[in-house]
Amino acid sequence: MPARTSLRTLALALVSATALAVPALPATATEAATEAASTGGPSVVVRWNQALLTAIRTGTLGPPMVARALAVTHTCAYDAWAAYDAVAIGTRLGGSLRRPPAERTEANKAEAISFAAHLAAVDLYPAQRAGFDALMNELGYDPANPSSQAARTGVAACQAVLDHRHADGSNQGNGYADTSGYAPVNAPVVVAEPLTTLNAPGRWAPLTYVNRAGAVVTPPFLAPHWGGVASFSGAAKSLADRVPAPHAYGSAGFRAQAAEIVSGTAALDDRKKAISEYWSDGPSSETPPGHWCLFAQQVSARDRHGVDQDAKLFFALANSVMDAGIASWEVKRDHDSARPITAIRYLYQGQSIPTWGGRTVEGALWTPYQPATFPTPPFGEYVSGHSTFSAAAAEVLRRFTGSDAFGGQAVVAQGSSLIEPGVTPARDVTLRWRTFTDAATEAGLSRRYGGIHFRLGDEQGRALGSAVGTAAWERAKSYWSGRR
Incomplete structure (x- = not known):
């Protein structure tokens, strides 16, 4: 993993508060860590979230699969926890696993959650089993010996979730391979060569480029079947169906949004470049859904959560981003x-246009402000996944905490750019988010700054995400309120 990505992850994990933050936040990252230590450190739920994010960064799953993995793991953890609550019910077995009051101890909750999360994590990331086993051992459990009542409860709760999710339409058992029969209407576009023709310039086209490993690749459309995955709220597909159509290719609206990307990327300053790269969440990262889990970890530390609060928070959050991916x-x-990289090349071929870095390029060779080794994610533009994931997560965090106040920040170090290394930014750039909404808005804007999404794709993605987050929140709350 590049050094800058590691530093970014650390900055997220230890995000500090600013003068704009709510009073409950510590003033520095060091104080945040000290407060966490004084309250016994992160809960077992956060520990498992951290372990899963480590596996995600090492793995190769795309954003919607990552969101599902987070949801499956935290649903297993929640269902195990629910067995030790007086009111909450599990998502698959209802209240049938409920343990008597004498067993509802913090130790039993932690053990049940750990055996459930371990079973789920190994099912989702089998190649990362050693890391999950190591966490079990660190917590004092033998993953090969689920003999206690708490361990058996956790395993039973999780197995019911896994049985359900193995038949949810994701095709996990076959490596999430497409089941829809999708085929692109356009031939691959070689990024290093000028674009001359497209069968359908308004439609998605695969890209051929050299990746970070030095291999020539042409990634297919990632998981075109994903809209058919069973959603947590049951409403993801119906909410998606309400999204209006994008601008038609060749229309005034389409041309205007393309011109906005051309002028916008040509006018990027260091702050906008830093925003684009900070939120990129590309290969070897926690991806957009995991990014918001890092924010939830910070909320947990800020508000001094115990296991009960974290079991519910991460359950609601993870399922909201899973549904955001589906929708x-x-x-x-x-x-x-079509993504901007092909739409702009087709519209502006034969013209000299301005671009980032103070350069001009032949329109048919235009590239977004992205690493050459990952010029644009391999799936259609409309709507923005970043925007949808972020708005859904922000909705849940806002509702769970009872306030939009966040107070987070991160520093993008001088010269840390992967696109213009050693040059950009010219000095450290501090990004601050007074509210969760501010963070979600910036995440959406970052994709426009980076030249991989149009305005409408961002704005409609955020609107969709807010609706998805609301539906997931209501469903999650109904479970821990014992209403289902």
Whole structure:
């Protein structure tokens, strides 16, 4: 993993508060760590979230699969926890696993959650089992010996979730391979060569480029079947179906949004470049859904959560981003829309246009402000997944905490750019988010600054994400309130 990515992850994990933050936040990252230590450190739920994010960064799953992995793991953890609550019910077995009051101890909750999370994590990331086993051992459990009542409860709760999710339409058992029969209407576009023709310039086209390993690759559309995955709230697909169509290719709206990207990327300053790279969440990262889990970890430390609060928070958050992935991919597949890299090349071929870095380029060779080794994610533009994931997560965090106040920040170090290394930014750039909404808005804008999403894809993605987050929140709350 590049050094800058590691530093970014550390900055997220130890995000500090600023003068704009709510009073409950510590003033520095060091104080945040000290407060966490004084309250016994992160809960067992956060520990498992951290372990899963480590596996995600090492793995190769795309954002919607990562979101599902987070949801499966935290649903297993929640269902195990619910057995030790007086009111909450599990998602699959209801209240049938409920343990008597005498067993509802913190120790039993932690053990049940750990055996459930371990079973889920190994199922989702089998190659990372050694890391999950190591965490079990660190917590004092033998993963090969679920003999206690708490361990058996955790395993039973999780197995019911896994049985359900193995038949949820994701095709996990076959490496999440497409089951829809999708085929692109356009031939691959070689990024290093000028674009001359497209069968359908308003539709998605695969890209051929050299990746970080030095291999020539042409990634297919990622998981075009994902809109058919069973959603947590049951409403993801219907919410996706309400999203209006994007601008038609060749329309005034389409040309205006392309011109906005051209002028916007040509006018990027260091702050906008830093925003684009900070939120990129590309290969070897925790991806957009995991990014918001890092924010939830900070909220947990800020508000001094115990295991009960974290079991519910991460359950609601993870399922909201899973549903955001399902809904946004449904829209992406339905519209199969062109990314800026092909739309702009086709519209501006034969013209000299301005671009980032103070340069001018032949329109047919235009590239977004992205690493050459990952010029644009391999799936349709409309709607923005970043925007949908972020708005859904922000909605849950806002509702769970009872306030939009966040107070987070991160520093993008001088010269740390992967696109313009050693040059950009010219000095440290501090990004601050007074509210969760501010963070979600910036995440959406970052994709426009980076030249991989149009305005409408961002704005409709955020609107969709807010609706998805609301539906997931209501469903999650109904479970821990014992209403289902």
